[in-house]
Amino acid sequence: MDRKMANRKLIRLSQLKSKLAVENLEEIDWVTFGVIMKKVTPQSANNGRTFSIWRLNDLRDLNQCVSLFLFGEVHKEHWKTDQGMV
Numbered sequence: 001m002d003r004k005m006a007n008r009k010l011i012r013l014s015q016l017k018s019k020l021a022v023e024n025l026e027e028i029d030w031v032t033f034g035v036i037m038k039k040v041t042p043q044s045a046n047n048g049r050t051f052s053i054w055r056l057n058d059l060r061d062l063n064q065c066v067s068l069f070l071f072g073e074v075h076k077e078h079w080k081t082d083q084g085m086v
Contacts, residue, residue, distance in 0.1 A: 005031065013058040013066050034058055036083050037065060042075070052079045 009030045011019050016032065019025065034056030042052045052070040070078060 012060060013056055014061040014064040016066060017064075032058075033086060034066065034068075036081065036085050039081075039083050042079055045071075050079075051075050 007029060009028055011025075011030050011032050013032055013034045035058070036054050037057045038055040040053040040055075042050050044050055049071065052075050054068045054070065055065045056068055057065050
């Protein structure tokens, strides 16, 4: 894990909104971790492609969730991931 995190900044999901307000995260190599708290049944977009929505939390503040939309190959590869996984 130390090797994977070298030169990267850990930003907790519960801090993401405040960090986006004060930092340009596009210029930083950053990482976050989250637990899938809720999964919405896969849906179809207007273009006919299927996508998933996950609600993620870092277990620090259960009121602060981030919605993650999975499209394309990411959706195809991960849509069956179980709720509760990190």
